[in-house]
Amino acid sequence: MSNLEMVPKGLDGVVVDKTELSRVDGTNGVLVYRGYNIDEVAQCSFEEICYLFLYGDLPNIEQLKKIDKRLKAERSLPKAVWDFVANAPKNEHPMAVLRTAVSMLSGYMLNVDDLSSDVLLRHAIALTSKVSTISAAISRARQGLFAVEPSFDLSHAANYLYMSTGEIPQDVVAKTLDMALVLHADHGFNASTFTARVVTSSLSDMVSAVTAAIGSLKGPLHGGANTAVMEMLIEIGSLENVENWVNQTLQQKRKIMGFGHRVYKTIDPRAKHLKRMSKEWGERAGNVKWFLMSEKIEDMMQSFKHLNANVDFYSASTYYAMGIEPEMFTAIFAVARTIGWTSHIIEQLVDNRIMRPEAAYAGPENKMFVPIEKRS
Ligand SMILES: CC(C)(COP(=O)(O)OP(=O)(O)OC[C@H]1O[C@@H](n2cnc3c(N)ncnc32)[C@H](O)[C@@H]1OP(=O)(O)O)[C@@H](O)C(=O)NCCC(=O)NCCS
Missing domain, CATH: 1.10.580.10 (Citrate Synthase, domain 1)
Structure with a gap:
């Protein structure tokens, strides 16, 4: 395998340091x-x-x-x-x-x-x-x-x-x-x-x-996903529209915000608490629509993509039901x-040491230098 093929894109799987936190x-x-x-x-x-x-x-x-x-x-x-x-x-x-x-x-x-x-x-x-x-x-x-x-x-x-x-x-x-x-x-x-x-x-x-x-x-691939989840729910608009919307989005190979995680290959433990909170808040606000839509999207993502909800998915409908602007x-x-x-x-x-990773250079080599007045 060449040096370039070994590059762990996005530092996938790389252990950078220890933490006790x-x-x-x-x-x-x-x-x-x-x-x-x-x-x-x-x-x-x-x-x-x-x-x-x-x-x-x-x-x-x-x-x-x-x-x-x-x-x-x-x-x-x-x-x-x-x-x-x-x-x-x-x-x-x-x-x-x-x-x-x-x-x-x-x-x-x-x-x-x-x-x-x-x-x-x-x-x-x-x-x-x-x-x-x-x-x-x-x-x-x-x-x-x-x-x-x-x-x-x-x-x-x-x-x-x-x-x-x-x-x-x-x-x-x-x-x-x-x-x-x-x-x-x-x-x-x-x-x-x-x-x-x-x-x-x-x-x-x-x-x-x-x-x-x-x-x-x-x-939006990190914390911005929670806003993107609520924008998605508002765009879908109703429980009846969920199925079509999710099918179309997946067919177009677009990502559905609030799903997937680099580290979790199973349920994100934070998501299960937020799911409960989303349901409770929907009931308290007298509008369980956002929770029910979220639950349906979660089921579909689980069946079709084997992807789980992450922390941002149910925090969106919880905050929205609490009256917070997306x-x-x-x-x-x-x-x-x-x-x-x-x-x-x-x-x-x-225990600091400066973070200084290396890059696998993928650009050209051995180019002939041409003085500026001779460049075309
Ligand atoms: C969290 C995230 C950035 C992790 O990224 P990653 O580890 O680099 O994973 P990738 O983006 O390479 O995804 C791996 C595969 O799963 C698919 N996938 C990942 N998340 C997906 C999602 N939310 N919707 C649909 N497909 C998804 C990718 O399309 C890719 O499929 P492929 O191998 O067929 O190309 C990614 O899952 C994502 O973009 N999720 C949506 C944003 C989000 O909720 N972020 C908050 C994270 S807490």
Whole structure:
């Protein structure tokens, strides 16, 4: 086999480094956060999961109070960032606004280039909090509404909803978002996390790495798939149309968003929780149409392509039933994943070596150099 034929496109199957943060077992459909099965920690609060990733184990009550206080204390934004979000072009993608706004934060963070562990921890907590505030402010600005200042009492999830809607959410709504954030918090060396680790490996700062990760998450093959799923459901329009639509799309060899995964060869363990949430939310909203359509697409994809729903598939209909605008879905993914990114950045720096893979050159060789005046 030539060097070129051996190239693992998309780094398929390549083990890049070790991690103690999460384990993705694609054969058995298992996801583990620092030793805890996702099915068990799904009932934890997002704040508990932040503590788990940053400090290595689940917190006791005192430890939880401390991290909760630190997260709440970091919710505010510099005025320039509020202003930027409020004045961003209304047609700009929320993830593009989020990316620029997060990048702006570095000018307002103390010792942004200091990579010592205390400072990194402070920045991880600050970014986890502020990505949520920025994301909610983007949602308000898109509706032409004034931003809502963060509450310093509500949980991370409840505060996001409060800043997005201007109203304190019912417990059941906040709890649903809380669980969705937990389910999206980390997932091995996915594209955006790997991006964050690559940027970090050159000893760049945490804000640069998170900004780059947001750019990666935006794409429809990664976090952008949740918005694409809802757009697809809206385009299909009704349960009766599903069969034709799926058949046609597969005949045209087009991908159906929310299905397939590089690592999972069986059900994505996060998808089964989100499926339950999608059903419950459809029933609560008095409209199970999106759930039933999703279930039918899932059955067809399973029968015809042996492909399973991934995390983005049922999160779409869940968020939509909760009244969240589809364009904001990926930014909510970023609200959850910032804790994963920042924890990976910290881990990368504990035993860093610059990421510098090689390329199999496939271009021409031995071309004759011609001076510019003689080139045709
Ligand atoms: C997740 C994903 C990017 C993984 O990519 P990958 O490991 O590189 O897999 P590939 O894109 O090479 O797909 C492998 C095969 O399955 C098919 N396939 C994969 N996902 C598919 C989908 N969602 N719909 C239809 N076919 C799909 C591909 O067409 C390909 O078929 P082929 O071998 O006949 O050409 C891919 O499954 C995908 O694009 N899914 C839709 C986007 C999505 O939901 N992303 C969120 C991931 S959490």
